[in-house]
Every structure is written in C-alpha cells, then in structure tokens.
Amino acid sequence: MKPLTALTVYTTTPIFYVNAKPHLGHFYSMTLADVRNRWCKFNKRDTFFTTGTDEHGLKVQMAAQTAGVDAKMFCDNLASKFKDLAKLGHIDYDRFIRTTDNDHYKAVYHFWNVVNANKYIYKGKHSGWYSVSDEAFYADTDIVESTDEKTGEKIMISKETSSTVIFQSEDNYFFQLSEFQDKLLSFLKDNPDFIKPKKYYDFIINELETRTLTDLSISRLSTRLQWGIPVPNDDTQRIYVWFDALINYLTSEGYPNATVMPRPTHLIGKDIIKFHCIYWPAFLMAAGLQMPKQVFVHGHWLMGGRKMSKSRGNVADPIKISNYYGTDALRLFMMKYSVLDTDGDYSEETLNTLRSEFIDKFCNLMVRSLSKNFNIERALSKLKTESLESLVKNVGDNEFSDKILFIQSSINNLKSDIDEDITNFEMHRAVQKIFNHAPLVNGLFDNYEPWAFKVKANDSEEVKSAKELKQDIIIFTALDSLRVILIILQSIIPEYSALLLDRLNVDSKKRTIDYANIGSDLSYGKDAIFKKGSKVPLSKLELLSQ
Structure with a gap:
C-alpha cells in the first residue's frame, strides 16, 4: 500500500452491500468520489481513494441460501460485478476493500478489543423491532402498521424506510451509545461543516437534541447469523454488520499498524446518514481515534420522479447505458445534474x-x-x-x-x-x-x-x-x-x-x-488539420430506447 500522511486527501465511497448486483446509485457514488480524487491528484495533492463491498450480515446470508451457494462464493461473484462496474466507469481507486479481506478481520478484532477495554461494550438482553432489509433495530416510535401488498396481511414497517420489521428478543453485546449523546452534539456544534449539505447537518443536530440515544446492539446470535465476523472470545455471537462495515475506512489506512492516519472525507447516500454521522463518530470516540474530516451526503437517483423499480420497469442500467453512449456520457450527465441535497432524475433524453x-x-x-x-x-x-x-x-x-x-x-x-x-x-x-x-x-x-x-x-x-x-x-x-x-x-x-x-x-x-494555461504548451497541433476523410472524434447517437 502507498504510504499515507496526515496531509493525504483521503476520499471514500460507502462500501456497497452485495445482496444484489450494482445499479445506477452505486455508479453515482463511485463517480462523485472518483472525480474529486482525480481532481485533487491533478492539483498535485497526495491522495488516497477507496471503494469496495460490504459482505456480511443476514441479508447476504439469506440471499446466498436462496441462490443455493456458499456465502463466500456468493460474495465473490457480486464483488467482481462491482469491480467490473468500477472498471467500466473509469474509477481510479487505490483500494477496493472487501469486508471479507483478512486485514479487515484483524482490524475489526482489534477495534472491538480496544472499545471493550475502554468499557464501552457490555452484554445484555435485547428486544426490539428488527429489519432484515435495513440490518437495523427500530424503536416503537419508529414503526407503524401497514399492509403487505402481496398477501394483504397486516405487518409492521419502519416509518423511515418502509422496510418490514419483526419483533426479536435475544442476548447480545451492546455498545454504550447513550454515553456519547452530549459529546456528539458538542463536537458537531464545534464543527458546523462536518456534515454537508447543511440540511443533513441540521437533521442530525435535531436527532441529537430531540431524541435520546439508546445503547446499540452490536452482535447477533450465531445460531441465527452465521455469516459474520465472530465476536472476539465468544463464538456464540457474530459482530453486527454495521459495526464491522464502518471499520473498513480504518482497515484501508492500515489500522491498527499504521503510525500516521489521514482523516477521511466520507461520501455517503442519505439513507445511511445515522450510521456515519452518529454511530461511526461515537465508535471512534470510544476507541480514542480521530474524527473523519467531513461527511458529504448525496441523494438518490429516480426516474420520472419515482424510485427505480423492476416491477415498474423504470430501472436505468449503468452498464447498458455506458456500453451504448460511452461511460463518459454517463459520468458527464451524473456530474452535470448532481446536486447533493436533492434527488436526481435520470432521463435518457437528457443524457x-x-x-x-x-x-x-x-x-x-x-x-x-x-x-x-x-x-x-x-x-x-x-x-x-x-x-x-x-x-x-x-x-x-x-x-x-x-x-x-x-x-x-x-x-x-x-x-x-x-x-x-x-x-x-x-x-x-x-x-x-x-x-x-x-x-x-x-x-x-x-x-x-x-x-x-x-x-x-x-x-x-x-x-x-x-x-x-x-x-x-x-x-x-x-x-x-x-x-x-x-x-x-x-x-x-x-x-x-x-x-x-x-x-x-x-x-x-x-x-x-x-x-492548464493559455500558451503553456506550444508543441501540439502538428499534422492535426482535418483533411478530407478525417473522422470527427465523436458523433451523435439516436436514443437507445427508440
């Protein structure tokens, strides 16, 4: 790995969950981060850029079981698809990290042991509403009754994500998140540019001022979740996927062996803001580590103003688009219409x-x-x-x-x-x-x-x-x-x-x-005149959908 310094401009995408193949949103996150990293490198800044895949958890375990394959083989297949998308998208990363990498296991073990030694982890009984889709527990106030569209049965769903939740009770390890409410609030008020755009900063401030943080269950019984990193010295439990996944940013820096670690700038989607702006800073505080430099939050991509869905037939495939129009046409479109604090609306005609x-x-x-x-x-x-x-x-x-x-x-x-x-x-x-x-x-x-x-x-x-x-x-x-x-x-x-x-x-x-100045290069242009039969570098195309 290239040597990093405190001045290295470290840019990260979220690591992408491998329960399904990559989509336009993944291409967007990768490209946003790639453009920033290329630009910083162009400006002679020392840079480091990571992207990758999040491969543990119940969703992946269930998806692998449904596919009838070994979980690691299932992850290998999908991780390769994300790498293929990155290659197609001209994503010039320094590391593609997978949470199944050996050094990541070591980093997670070390991080857990440090937080545990600092007395922020304890064992207790957990009861609550759990969403397999979101890999998250929700409080009673965060759920509402709904009707299953397919079966017509009454179900409970998350107000925030509309994901189905089920009530569960089990013995888990807990992280003392409640200990960090005031510290987080104080840190954010001292660093008003930590979360961008401002509307997301305001959202997290409001969360911390109006809601009481409860301790976070950071493990699951291995009888239910086999596909995860074992809790150190307790093989009956697996580490909660988010506790595992967030540490990828440290793994990529060489934690726990690195002597100097740059402060990363995280780019994330708006649906994972709590994990990165509440849980992650609290975890770092508990481990005695420095905060990230900033967290930038982006919206999602819609089509026709609606969430993309196979059932609606409004899914934009970045691979198909790139193969027809050229990858750079999609890169240019997404950057031209990328406004962080709003959702984008994909249109082939506009592209x-x-x-x-x-x-x-x-x-x-x-x-x-x-x-x-x-x-x-x-x-x-x-x-x-x-x-x-x-x-x-x-x-x-x-x-x-x-x-x-x-x-x-x-x-x-x-x-x-x-x-x-x-x-x-x-x-x-x-x-x-x-x-x-x-x-x-x-x-x-x-x-x-x-x-x-x-x-x-x-x-x-x-x-x-x-x-x-x-x-x-x-x-x-x-x-x-x-x-x-x-x-x-x-x-x-x-x-x-x-x-x-x-x-x-x-x-x-x-x-x-x-x-990049007028007159700084006078050596080009030789034999460049367009002669009869010369080809234009790019030509216009008819719509793919026609």
Whole structure:
C-alpha cells in the first residue's frame, strides 16, 4: 500500500452491500468520489481513494441460501460485478476493500478489543423491532402498521424506510451509545461543516437534541447469523454488520499498524446518514481515534420522479447505458445534474442531449479550429517568439484585444474557479462553469469570421501579415482554450478528454495542471488539420430506447 500522511486527501465511497448486483446509485457514488480524487491528484495533492463491498450480515446470508451457494462464493461473484462496474466507469481507486479481506478481520478484532477495554461494550438482553432489509433495530416510535401488498396481511414497517420489521428478543453485546449523546452534539456544534449539505447537518443536530440515544446492539446470535465476523472470545455471537462495515475506512489506512492516519472525507447516500454521522463518530470516540474530516451526503437517483423499480420497469442500467453512449456520457450527465441535497432524475433524453451539447460545443470547436483554411502550426510558431499580449497589441484593434485577453484570463482562472466546487462535490457548478466558456470561445468564429482573412495576390506584405496575424490569434486562442478545457475536464470525462487531446496531438506528458494555461504548451497541433476523410472524434447517437 502507498504510504499515507496526515496531509493525504483521503476520499471514500460507502462500501456497497452485495445482496444484489450494482445499479445506477452505486455508479453515482463511485463517480462523485472518483472525480474529486482525480481532481485533487491533478492539483498535485497526495491522495488516497477507496471503494469496495460490504459482505456480511443476514441479508447476504439469506440471499446466498436462496441462490443455493456458499456465502463466500456468493460474495465473490457480486464483488467482481462491482469491480467490473468500477472498471467500466473509469474509477481510479487505490483500494477496493472487501469486508471479507483478512486485514479487515484483524482490524475489526482489534477495534472491538480496544472499545471493550475502554468499557464501552457490555452484554445484555435485547428486544426490539428488527429489519432484515435495513440490518437495523427500530424503536416503537419508529414503526407503524401497514399492509403487505402481496398477501394483504397486516405487518409492521419502519416509518423511515418502509422496510418490514419483526419483533426479536435475544442476548447480545451492546455498545454504550447513550454515553456519547452530549459529546456528539458538542463536537458537531464545534464543527458546523462536518456534515454537508447543511440540511443533513441540521437533521442530525435535531436527532441529537430531540431524541435520546439508546445503547446499540452490536452482535447477533450465531445460531441465527452465521455469516459474520465472530465476536472476539465468544463464538456464540457474530459482530453486527454495521459495526464491522464502518471499520473498513480504518482497515484501508492500515489500522491498527499504521503510525500516521489521514482523516477521511466520507461520501455517503442519505439513507445511511445515522450510521456515519452518529454511530461511526461515537465508535471512534470510544476507541480514542480521530474524527473523519467531513461527511458529504448525496441523494438518490429516480426516474420520472419515482424510485427505480423492476416491477415498474423504470430501472436505468449503468452498464447498458455506458456500453451504448460511452461511460463518459454517463459520468458527464451524473456530474452535470448532481446536486447533493436533492434527488436526481435520470432521463435518457437528457443524457443524450447533454452528450450532443458536448459534441456541439467542444468537438465542433475543434473541427472549426483545425480547418484546412487555417494554419495552426504557423499560429503556434508566432507564440514561440512573442506573447499573446504583445501579438494582440500589434493588431491595433482595442475591442479585439480586450476580447482575446478576457478569454485568456478567464481560461487561465478556470482551474482555480472550480477547485472548491469539485473538492466539495458541487460537480454541477464546476461543469456549468466549464460549459459557460464554450459560447465565449466559439463566439470568436461568429464575431470575427477568421476564414474571411484570405490573402489575395495583390495584397501588400503589410496587409498579408496583418490578415495572417489576426487569423492566427483567433485560431490559437480558440484551440488553446479548448486544449486547456480538455485538460481540466480529464477528472470528469477522462476518456473523452483523452480522445480529443490525442486528436490535437497533445503530448501525454503535457496534460497536467502545469499546462492548464493559455500558451503553456506550444508543441501540439502538428499534422492535426482535418483533411478530407478525417473522422470527427465523436458523433451523435439516436436514443437507445427508440
């Protein structure tokens, strides 16, 4: 494992439960975290990024039994599907952690023993309403009577998740969560940016101020739950899946042997906020370990404003979408319409429209700039001997000069303008700022019509030179702006960016942040002119559903 420091930017996705194959929500979480990690790495920050699978618990045990296979084999099969999704999605993780990994077992054992030695674990009888689906107990006030849609029988369900609950009573180990209510509240009030967006911070504050935390059952009888990590020194009990799963963030850092551990930034879905913002901080306090840096919470993806469901036929398959439109089309769509404090609404039409917009704005800009009517190599050669600021002054047109220098400044500032947006998972803001530059740069062609600066046979050398200079400045500004934009877009759409940068013949070693400025690379463009028969890098598609 790469060495980590206290300054390492450590980004995590939730680990995904393997009771079913991956879906669009998993792709979304992975991509959000991947874009942030790529961006931080692009900005020369030391980074560490983990994703993975949560493989223990009653749900997995029951799913494996239903499938008629060994639980580990069942997990191996599904874990490979999540890895396949990550590969398809260009997810550049440092570790894919599985809770069945040997070092995770060791980390969980050690963590349990530390919390137990600190006297925050005791054994007692537990009675309550348990949801197999949620792997959680609920208080009487958290459940309500309902009717089973299939059988018509009366059932009890969780108010929060609508999952069926059953009443259970057994001897378990308990974590003294009640001891941490005031400590958690104090910590959160001292760190108002710990949970983002604010609406989720307010939700947890309200929970802690209006509800009394009760001690948490952190084990299950092994006669009922076999598929789990045994409680140290008590093989009659298995460790509660959430106590086990949350420790994955420590396992990935090398716990308990690591001497230095960075504070992770957790990205989670809104349905697991209590586990990450109440239970997990309390567990860490009990073990005497540092808090995470932040927890960012995102919404879910709907279709047509409704939760995706096979029975409704409104399920979006990220693999099918990526195979037809290209993975980067889905990455771009999810980042463009990713607003953390709301649910997203998947639409194939919107995705295809956005993909077409990218082609219109950026691919067409490349085609226009690399027209056989222009000489990009001549334009670049001028910049090797004289700055853009100096060249535009020679044109003698103040309005033109101001326009070119404004574009230069705006493009040069783009990477800093979107840094905070991407670091804080506000991807929609970053994408919009990038796309806002397209009409600005394309406007150079509409406003100045560089193809009109044709040199005539009777033109004097002075007139010829003036025409070539203005044309070259326009083409250079347009194409170099595109080059910088594509370098910046690598974190969001790595495949599309590489495709277009390759078409520009940009050196692979000159796609770093050091070259994300106008004029910082003058070595590209050789033999890049679109000739007869040249292929456009991307073409538009008909809707898959048609």
